[in-house]
Ligand SMILES: *[C@@H]1O[C@H](CO)[C@@H](O)[C@H](O)[C@H]1NC(C)=O
Ligand SMILES: *[C@@H]1O[C@H](CO)[C@@H](O)[C@H](O)[C@H]1NC(C)=O
């Protein structure tokens with residue numbers, strides 16, 4: 159019984175001692191490795207040795223793309239691994255302890271930098287940034303960064319553009335002979351991770367942009383006596399044009415079509431035409447606002463207006479052309495009425511009044527002559543009435559004078575009526591002529607609008 163008790167206490171004491179030693183392992187490791195550690199010294203045993211760093215970059219998200227200021231904000235994940243030759247220990251001396259966690263302010267860190275960054279922000283959940291360290295000095299540091307990178311945008315094809323943005327990773331202080339960067343994964347791709355150890359997937363997508371390519375190469379850049387190791391990534395972002403199609407393109411097309419239809423709808427009189435010029439001008443104003451929306455999103459570079467801007471400009475041009483043509487029609491229509499122009503032959507042809515062609519050349523003078531001839535034929539002054547007595551003759555003379563008086567009155571009334579008739583007829587001819595012109599222009603401009611839209615965007 160006593161023997162059993164001693165055995166039990168022996169084991170428990172042993173257990174307690176072992177657990178205390180295990181808990182102290184990490185501390186012992188820390189004490190051992192940081193005894194003479196200097197975090198500003200490049201962690202190589204000989205000064206002439208080169209330190210190799212494996213770098214992995216993942217684009218987790220595209221936060222925003224700013225075209226006028228030409229920069230893109232990414233959410234990046236980076237993994238960098240290297241071997242710190244001063245931070246090694248033999249696990250056998252520390253009861254098999256193989257990994258410890260150190261903080262980023264305790265150890266030497268490479269000054270890896272995103273060279274084309276405008277602003278960078280490390281996103282960290284905790285105040286301390288822990289790093290894995292294994293007994294052979296292998297260090298693995300993960301970081302999450304929000305980086306705003308400059309990216310020269312080619313907006314000529316906007317909104318059907320694809321932007322290629324560089325992400326340049328480089329070292330700031332160390333020469334190529336001292337530090338070399340390597341791609342952790344030689345192949346960088348868009349597909350999800352498939353277990354291939356040589357493959358790094360990227361995740362980046364955005365509501366407006368879609369990542370279509372991602373590549374990386376190792377580059378050595380020379381600056382005077384120095385050479386620097388760099389990694390040049392490039393990410394292809396393809397814009398999803400739906401927003402611009404629904405907000406700018408379709409409204410512009412419809413507005414211009416409405417402008418044309420409104421201006422050239424036939425059966426309009428002069429006052430209505432003025433209304434239609436107002437309509438055209440309102441449309442122009444609205445289009446100018448749309449153009450402004452497009453222009454505001456673009457960098458004011460040498461490329462000038464992008465495709466969408468040119469499209470809106472063409473739409474404005476078509477609407478303006480419609481207004482100008484309509485104004486000319488108003489002028490000519492008005493003049494044709496006020497100056498009492500005789501419609502030329504082609505008017506009749508265009509107006510489709512070919513059957514009444516004879517009436518066209520009829521001038522008021524002609525008509526009066528014809529009418530006068532007709533009256534002479536029916537007047538009492540004919541050969542049939544020669545043998546009539548004096549009395550009757552006097553009466554007849556009286557009657558004749560009255561008759562001729564009436565005849566004059568009738569003739570002048572007839573003449574005026576005839577003139578009115580001709581005038582009205584001419585007005586009708588002009589009206590139908592300009593109506594037909596309206597219809598032709600309406601169709602032509604609608605076709606032009608569709609054609610230009612198709613050529614520019616099709
Ligand atoms: C580095 O320098 C040491 C002497 O300091 C020399 O023994 C060694 O060979 C050199 N190594 C290389 C790679 O040049
Ligand atoms: C930098 O590294 C390059 C390539 O290894 C070497 O030729 C050059 O002499 C180094 N320059 C300095 C100043 O160490």
Ligand SMILES: *[C@@H]1O[C@H](CO)[C@@H](O)[C@H](O)[C@H]1NC(C)=O
Nearest residue numbers: 360361362363364367368369
């Ligand atoms: C990004 O979008 C593309 C195309 O829509 C899709 O194939 C891909 O799976 C998306 N990637 C992610 C990480 O959602």
